Amino acid sequence: MLLEIDHLSVRYRTRRGTLTAVDDVSLSLARGETVGLVGESGCGKSSLGRALVRLIDSDDGAVRLDGVDIARLDARRLLPWRRRMQMVFQDPLSALDPRKTVRKTLSLPLELHRIGTRADRRQRIDALLEQVGLAAHLADRLPHELSGGQRQRANIARALSIDPDIVVCDEPVSALDVSLQAQVLNLLADLQGQRGMAYLFISHDLAAVGHLADRIAVMYLGQIVEIVPRDKLxxxxxxxxxxxxxxxxxxxxxxxxxxxxxxxxxxxxxxxxxxxxxxxxxxxxxxxxxxxxxxxxxxxxxxxxxxxxxxxxxxxxxxxxxxxxxxxxx
Ligand SMILES: Nc1ncnc2c1ncn2[C@@H]1O[C@H](COP(=O)(O)OP(=O)(O)OP(=O)(O)O)[C@@H](O)[C@H]1O
Ligand SMILES: [Mg+2]
Known part of the structure; x- marks a missing residue:
């Protein structure tokens, strides 16, 4: 199995006390598979997604990638695994650095992971822009100089730049106009067809997830209450x-x-x-x-x-x- 989330818990310590956002959750993701994660606002979807890509720490449980538990690895040992998991966020503007051009944003993960020479990276970014449907001249723009749909395409390109095996898509289209939502969903599906990565697709919209996920995990107050294959939903x-x-x-x-x-x-x-x-x-x-x-x-x-x-x-x-x-x- 590509990814196994095993009895994972995430708690937040706040002034009011300890809040359990993810409680003893187990879920797996096979190579190339799309698992939809649905549930109403506040049930812990983003916390689970962020904990699994190690944007936040979990408190208990394991996240195994190819059998290796990465949940407690320190930053140095985590680096090679980070390459394999990326996230696409709901709000494309806040997910992009406002002071960096699209090209710079796409190039940073490649530099961090020391992928290719300068010329290789340039070529790779040009190919990526084309794949996500962004015209080459947009590469020199800042995020606020792009439309919402273009920004989300840039975000998707950023997530894919280092060829991850797993992409957590956290409500990737909910900030977009309805007319753009289908375009971006189709883009995500096409890219998966070309590159074969697995998606954890987070949404509060069961109808949308029911279309594009192979399996659907339903979350309620921090727990997964049901996992159902799409054809049984x-x-x-x-x-x-x-x-x-x-x-x-x-x-x-x-x-x-x-x-x-x-x-x-x-x-x-x-x-x-x-x-x-x-x-x-x-x-x-x-x-x-x-x-x-x-x-x-x-x-x-x-x-x-x-x-x-x-x-x-x-x-x-x-x-x-x-x-x-x-x-x-x-
Ligand atoms: N940094 C934080 N500090 C304290 N509590 C938090 C933090 N982030 C989230 N929470 C709380 O944890 C719970 C789960 O939040 P989370 O963002 O994971 O839910 P969600 O399912 O993604 O919701 P939404 O659909 O609104 O995005 C909520 O009760 C939320 O208020
Ligand atoms: Mg959320």
């Missing part, structure tokens, strides 16, 4: 939270139900996480056991796992009920 998603997200996709929702009230219920505080299942206060299927213990992982089929007491022994006891309560016209 619409019909077989099992966790009540996943079903709720699917229901709230506008074109699919056909009626207002009691689940909409559940959707509106307040999120528990990440400073003071409830005992048992974290989703239970919003869950239309909550049972007494849900308040007592954290649900263990159940394997429903190959590649499809869920953390939910409804599926206690691997048998989807309430699958029919969940099904009928959810999508009606899928």
């Amino acid at each position: 619409w019909r077989d998603a099992a966790h009540p939270y996943t079903r709720l997200l699917l229901e709230s996709i506008p074109s699919r929702s056909v009626r207002l139900s009691s689940q909409s009230d559940a959707a509106a219920a307040e999120l528990p505080s990440p400073y003071d996480l409830p005992q048992g299942c974290r989703f239970r206060q919003r869950c239309p299927h909550a049972m007494p056991v849900c308040a007592q213990s954290d649900p263990a992982q159940s394997v429903l089929s190959a590649g499809h796992t869920v953390h939910c007491h409804l599926y206690g022994n691997g048998a989807p006891v309430l699958a029919a009920g969940v099904e009928s309560a959810a999508i009606v016209n899928a």
